[in-house]
Amino acid sequence: MNLLLLTDGRFPAGGHAHSGGIEAAVMAGRVTGVDTLAVFLAGRLTTAGRVAAALAAAAASGAHDLVELDAEAAARIPSPALRAASRTLGRQLLRTARSVLDAADLPDDLHHPVAMGVVCAATSGLGPADAARWAAYDAISGPASAAVRLLGLDPFRAWGVVAALMPEADAIAAGAAAGAARPLTHLPSCSAPLLDIGAEHHAASEVRLFAS
């Protein structure tokens, strides 16, 4: 139940203001409908999502120094705008979790996936596999809901795309959990350059609905 609590889209940790890169992709004409949304989400899941799941699982395992792990997270986010967004989301999650879960000793400033792992480790019954599932799911659910708002998509079809990606997300989470305690040099570092480039264009654009 604790995993459902944390992953509920209504859990107040500030995610609603971020589009996971989909607003930049919509602005650039790369995502225009459900078909291109499917391509975007599959790409995000297998790159940024895979990395986030691995970082979250590693953080939840308790096997690593958090400062080092956080530096590994930063090194995997080339875009300054995305690094700032990841930091903001991490801080907000930790602040919310401290209060909601009555966990005063949580750290206060970590990258988002590392924060997810730390919160799971501090939540009864949760571990690396849950942290990885959360991070993988978060990598696609946020942009899917933003796409519905930005493009006026049929929400049933948009969430159908998300549902179709669940087996892949499960596999990514399982891989992340299996490697959670391995040395940090084994962390994946697959990147999606257009997400980084788009995030920089987005940060510089004058009119945007989402913070990232």
Added chain:
Amino acid sequence: MRPDDRPVRIGIGGPVGSGKTALVAALCRALGAELELAVVTNDIYTDEDAEFLKRAGVLDPARITAVQTGCCPHTAIRDDISANLAAVEDLEARWKALDLVLVESGGDNLTATFSYGLVDHQVFVLDVAGGDKVPRKGGPGVTNADLLVINKTDLAPLVGADLGVMAGDAAVKRGERPVILCSLVDDPGAADVAGWVRAQLAR
């Protein structure tokens, strides 16, 4: 109750264009000399309000922070206040002697109100040009805000709005809760609203 060790936080909400940013500027003008102030704005798709306040020169730009709300201004002030709380707390950490933090919401509809987890008091701003029926329609902002401001009274003759009807309907909806009619064009220091703010700080 507000913890004594932090500044008073006042939310300014209301529909788009009713004069929220103008009221924040007016309060900075009126209270800037006697109080340590900071402002958080919530803009829907730009940082226009923060930029306007910075340009207006009513407050040190370093005391103004813009929060981006992602399509849903009401979510950011009510259901998920985490980004706004972080912005307020960052300002409070930076300016240790603050007395007052004003949080302007992104313009939304009549149902958008602040969570009391974010602010201690809230002001709802309507304007005369929105039509004199709006107070009668009620809604959480009109009915429950700690102060209702009916702005732009200077426009009443131009739009055929009856100020008596607006004040009367507001009083029916709000009972004992205060209502202030004003024109920020005629009174750029919003004297009555500034007085209400002073009274909240003295409580």
